[in-house]
Amino acid sequence: MGMNAPQRAPYGLYAEKLSGTAFTAPRAENQQSWLYRILPASAHAPFQQRESSTYNTNPENKPWEKIFHLPNQLRWDPFDLDETVDWVHSLHLVAGNGDPTAKAGLGYYIYAAGKDMDAHEAFYSADGDFLVVPQHGVLDIQTELGKLLVRPNEICVIPRGVRYRVTLPEGPVRGYILELYEGHFQLPELGPIGSNGLANARDFQAPIAYYDEDTDSDWTLLSKFAGHLYAAKQKHTPFDVVAWHGLYYPYKYDLGRFNVIGSISFDHPDPSIFTVLTAQTAHVGTAVADFVIFPPRWLVQEETFRPPWYHRNTMSEFMGLIGGQYDAKEGGGFQPAGASLHNVMSAHGPDAATHEKASNAELKPMKVGEGSMAFMFESCLMVGVTEWGLKKCAKVQEDYNAHVSGPF
Ligand SMILES: [Fe+2]
Numbered sequence: 001m002g003m004n005a006p007q008r009a010p011y012g013l014y015a016e017k018l019s020g021t022a023f024t025a026p027r028a029e030n031q032q033s034w035l036y037r038i039l040p041a042s043a044h045a046p047f048q049q050r051e052s053s054t055y056n057t058n059p060e061n062k063p064w065e066k067i068f069h070l071p072n073q074l075r076w077d078p079f080d081l082d083e084t085v086d087w088v089h090s091l092h093l094v095a096g097n098g099d100p101t102a103k104a105g106l107g108y109y110i111y112a113a114g115k116d117m118d119a120h121e122a123f124y125s126a127d128g129d130f131l132v133v134p135q136h137g138v139l140d141i142q143t144e145l146g147k148l149l150v151r152p153n154e155i156c157v158i159p160r161g162v163r164y165r166v167t168l169p170e171g172p173v174r175g176y177i178l179e180l181y182e183g184h185f186q187l188p189e190l191g192p193i194g195s196n197g198l199a200n201a202r203d204f205q206a207p208i209a210y211y212d213e214d215t216d217s218d219w220t221l222l223s224k225f226a227g228h229l230y231a232a233k234q235k236h237t238p239f240d241v242v243a244w245h246g247l248y249y250p251y252k253y254d255l256g257r258f259n260v261i262g263s264i265s266f267d268h269p270d271p272s273i274f275t276v277l278t279a280q281t282a283h284v285g286t287a288v289a290d291f292v293i294f295p296p297r298w299l300v301q302e303e304t305f306r307p308p309w310y311h312r313n314t315m316s317e318f319m320g321l322i323g324g325q326y327d328a329k330e331g332g333g334f335q336p337a338g339a340s341l342h343n344v345m346s347a348h349g350p351d352a353a354t355h356e357k358a359s360n361a362e363l364k365p366m367k368v369g370e371g372s373m374a375f376m377f378e379s380c381l382m383v384g385v386t387e388w389g390l391k392k393c394a395k396v397q398e399d400y401n402a403h404v405s406g407p408f
Contacts (some may be wrong), residue, residue, distance in 0.1 A: 013242055014040045020159055020184060020248035031159075031184060035144065037099035038213065041163070044221055044234035051229050057093050057107065057179075058100055058127070059386055067096070067384030071346050074385065079338035081136070085112025087166035087306045088123050088222055091177065094316060094389035097342060097381035100181045101226050105381055106289050108318050109177040110339075110393075116167040120217060123164060125224040128179040130158040131277070131291060133375060135322050135337050137173030137245040141166050145252050146207025146240050152322055152345070153373055155276070155291070156252040162304055163221065163238045164250070174337055176320045176379050181291055185277040189289075193261060199267020199276045201255040206249050212237045223287055224320025234281040236345060253324075255373055260297040266304050271376065286380050287315075294326060294374040300365045307358045310349030314384045317342045317376050324372025328354060334374075340400075345381040 005015045013036040020031035058065055082090065098105015106128070117123065122144075132139070139150045143164040150156045152175075158164060190197060202401060213239040221238060223230040253276070261273055265363075277291045299306045307328045311403060319326075319340045326334055326348035331351040342348040350358065390396060 001333060008327055009036055011242070016040055018161065018248055020055055020161075024189050026152040029032060029184075031246075033145070033244055033246040033248040035241045036238035036243040037144075038211065038242065039215065039236050040236075041144075041238070041351050043236065044232040047221075047223060047225075047230035049228060049229045050222075055229040056227050057109070057224060058385075060096075067386060068390055069343070069382055069384045070196050071343060073340070073342055073346055073401055075333060075340040075400040076113075076338050076389075076393070077397060078335050079112060079174065079339075079393060079395055081114065081172045082112040083180075085113050085116040086117045087113050087139075088117060089113070090122075090173075091387050092393065093386050094339070094393075095172060095385045096179075097379070097383045098181055100179075103182045104391050105181050106234070106377075106379060106383075107179040107181070108377055108383070109179065110174070111177055112172070112174040113166075114167065114172040118220070120219045120237075123166075123222040123224070124161055124216070125158075125179065125337045127227065128181040129184055129226055131178040131180065131185060131289075132158065132175060133158050133177070133320065133322065134175040136175065137165055138170040138171055140169050141250075142210070143207060143367050144239060144301065145244050146210045148205075148207055148250060149322045150252050151257055154252055156250060157277075158189065159184065159248055159252045162250055164408050165239070174221060176339070176375075178289055178291065180279050182288060183279045185279050185289075185291070188272075188275045188278045191201045194226050197261050198274075199253060199258055200244060204251050204253050204346075206251045209241055209243050211242045213240070220338065238282045239389055255295065256292055258293060258295055262299070263301045263304075266301050268299075268306065268308075271308065273330055273377075278318065281303060281380060288379060288381065290376055290378040294328075294369060294372075294375040294376075296367060296369040296372065298315045298367050300362060304363070305358055305401065306361075306363075306368075307350040307354055310347065312345045312347045313342070315378050315380050316344050316345060317348075317378050318383065319374060320378045322373040324369065326367040326372060326374040333400065338395070339390050341383065341385065347396070376408060
């Protein structure tokens with residue numbers, strides 16, 4: 001029978017439901033999975049808060065640590081590697097909006113770690129879904145639902161609540177995370193593009209079940225809950241899911257598989273043409289978060305200023321660079337592992353050198369972005385920058401506005 005919860009599950013396993021949406025969410029949005037495991041996830045001692053004075057990824061709930069909402073263009077030099085910490089302690093909130101306790105908004109993190117999580121530790125965030133964009137190093141992620149190996153130029157999504165452990169098989173890692181406090185990512189609608197193009201569904205990879213048999217050792221379960229860290233002890237591995245099925249699961253995607261679409265006559269489309277994943281608000285077409293990439297691609301438009309136009313956007317734009325040189329910023333200030341933020345209605349555009357070059361370039365077909373991958377987290381929300389992002393990281397470029405704008 002196609003049952004989810006038999007009276008006695010096979011092999012003495014426990015059937016357990018993992019809900020990613022309200023039970024009654026519309027069918028097209030509903031995300032639930034059934035896990036069949038050696039012991040239930042609930043078999044642990046009570047959580048105790050840990051590192052309460054140092055661990056906080058939700059500074060809006062901490063009045064003495066302000067969030068700064070700024071109209072200026074901001075750009076960061078490459079963020080430092082940090083070999084002294086593990087994944088759990090590598091998360092630095094740079095900017096965000098909203099509040100995970102209200103399941104509203106999002107947070108942008110830089111992660112930099114050099115240590116494996118302890119051999120008997122697992123972690124989950126109750127605050128949101130992690131969209132992880134590695135810039136340096138390899139993440140070996142053992143999740144409850146199976147294993148994911150994620151390298152630069154790939155991304156992964158770890159949904160809220162899924163327990164996992166991160167090890168670093170090739171040493172230090174660094175990258176970007178978008179934590180989505182509300183909703184989930186989905187593929188964008190394709191409209192007139194048709195049934196294929198952009199990120200194709202077939203290229204997303206989900207893990208298959210992988211389990212350990214360990215009911216006899218001391219494990220620590222770590223929870224990021226409202227930005228704070230909690231720990232609970234248990235006497236068995238959390239990685240004991242023997243089988244699962246459903247629609248709520250972690251997954252990865254190779255950005256090299258993105259089918260890039262652009263103009264073959266004149267002008268260039270809005271950057272939404274490069275959307276890999278989107279998380280929509282209740283307003284159709286308006287995203288809490290779009291994940292957009294700028295892969296290597298051909299430009300063939302006639303009589304057109306080919307770089308991104310100068311613009312002001314009602315959406316906020318946070319950009320990062322995985323590798324290479326972004327074709328709209330050739331001045332050298334936007335580097336791999338760095339970032340930029342162009343907030344709501346903050347005017348921006350190509351740097352002066354790029355403008356000069358593109359205005360006079362011979363418009364033959366040309367390939368741009370070879371060996372490069374820039375990305376953007378775009379949000380309908382005005383994002384605020386944290387104390388860490390503005391000051392403590394010491395990476396903000398003080399002269400950025402002068403650099404990009406030319407005379408003023
Ligand atoms: Fe922009």
